[in-house]
Amino acid sequence: MVCHESDHVHLELLDPRHDPEPPGWEQLRRAAGQYVTWRYDLLRAYAWAAQTPVLLAVLSEGGIAVGAVLASLRGIRPRRGSYARGRDIAGVVDVQVPGSRSEKGWWFTGDPEPERRRELLRAYVRGVRQALGPGWRCVLWREVPSGESAQLPGVVKVRLPTAPLARLATPWTGIEEWYAWLGGTRGASLRSWARRLDADPGLSIGVGPARELVTGAEASVLRAENDLKYRNRLFPLAPLPQPYFDGLVASDEVVAVAYRDGRRLIGLSLTMDHPTWPICLSWGALAPEDGGRKHLYFDFYVRMVEWAIKAGKSGLVLGKGKAEIKRSLGADLVSSSAIAVPC
Incomplete structure (x- = not known):
């Protein structure tokens, strides 16, 4: 010191x-x-x-x-x-x-x-x-x-x-209002994909405190695989170690959406809770050819928007990257430098 x-x-x-x-x-x-x-x-x-x-x-x-x-x-x-x-x-x-x-x-x-x-x-x-x-x-x-x-x-x-940073306000009273607000093929496709995944007999979807749904080891593996796709930035962020995820998922301030095929974790999002604007911190999933499922990336937004609405949040910070996809979900893109x- x-x-x-x-x-x-x-x-x-x-x-x-x-x-x-x-x-x-x-x-x-x-x-x-x-x-x-x-x-x-x-x-x-x-x-x-x-x-x-x-x-x-x-x-x-x-x-x-x-x-x-x-x-x-x-x-x-x-x-x-x-x-x-x-x-x-x-x-x-x-x-x-x-x-x-x-x-x-x-x-x-x-x-x-x-x-x-x-x-x-x-x-x-x-x-x-x-x-x-x-x-x-x-x-x-x-x-x-x-x-x-x-x-x-x-x-x-x-x-x-x-x-840009994507921020999605959630003023609706239920997920159907969000689908209707999006309109067109986007709202319909999100609803359809969510229903198909819910009906998948081999898939379980958990939404809630991260400490109840995932281990730090599981979270670190999926995050590391996802980070490998984004290594060309100026001063790339160092990989987060497993002890970091051990502490993160044990916190009472982190919400997870966990997708499992049997006991195997195939998709995971971690969101930092906040009284008004939680931040979607990380996402990782197995590719369909490796045992994953199609459309999980879109589905986790559905689950988090539904959670945010029920929890009375003002909105969700969807993070950076894939800006046009997030805009199609209704997010505002906020510039930063x-x-x-x-x-």
Whole structure:
């Protein structure tokens, strides 16, 4: 743990592998409305398997926590496997949430004004540079919503295009209203596929708390297979280790849709619960030629929309990728960017 003071903002810089959980962290996370991905035991599990060091910064003023920033420290030397020794003397501070492209890597308590947010993030950048050294000359801010780039400190900002984020509002009283709202062939096909899968005698479909439906080992295998399809992104996210999934599925904040052929898991979605906007975190399934079923990808959205309606949620964050498919399901596509800022 390293502490820095910058612009009257106190920075507690933590390596989740070794540093203990900050006092009151879990209460702070929940009070700020942050998802389970920020739980400290999950950050620790990710950090031990990561290819680059992970740095959590807790920002405080007057002894009161006011925000947090999470980053991967991407050094100039290539590494293989997990890192075993310290960090590089130079590199990029990559602000991101491990395993989730639907969240920003920073947040604040309360609702500070935009200029105050900029001041807090400026203090973060200065404090991190003091801790890491002069070779760390750039911060990459991921998943910056449209209109928020002005809150990021720095004069020169390089915008890197990223996929839009799909958000589906769920104002309906039942799943049939959603089908009717979609209309045309999309609504009819979703209804038809769901009925066929329900009638499949060899298939069981479970929707509910993940800890009751799946193990961490099963979840990690399907997630890893799905991640292999998306390895061509800039700074691809490291594979999530099984201990991460062990903690994730054991949480009371994760909902699963699990498809089984007998005892064999052939499809799985994990969704991070939230009072208003749960996030669909991951999806994985076996191909039909490997024992899976057709149309499971579409069907899990049907199950989650039905769950969200019954649970009284405002909507679902469907995540990134396959934007046009998600638009066809009624989702709005919200633009965001990665922004590189030399410092």
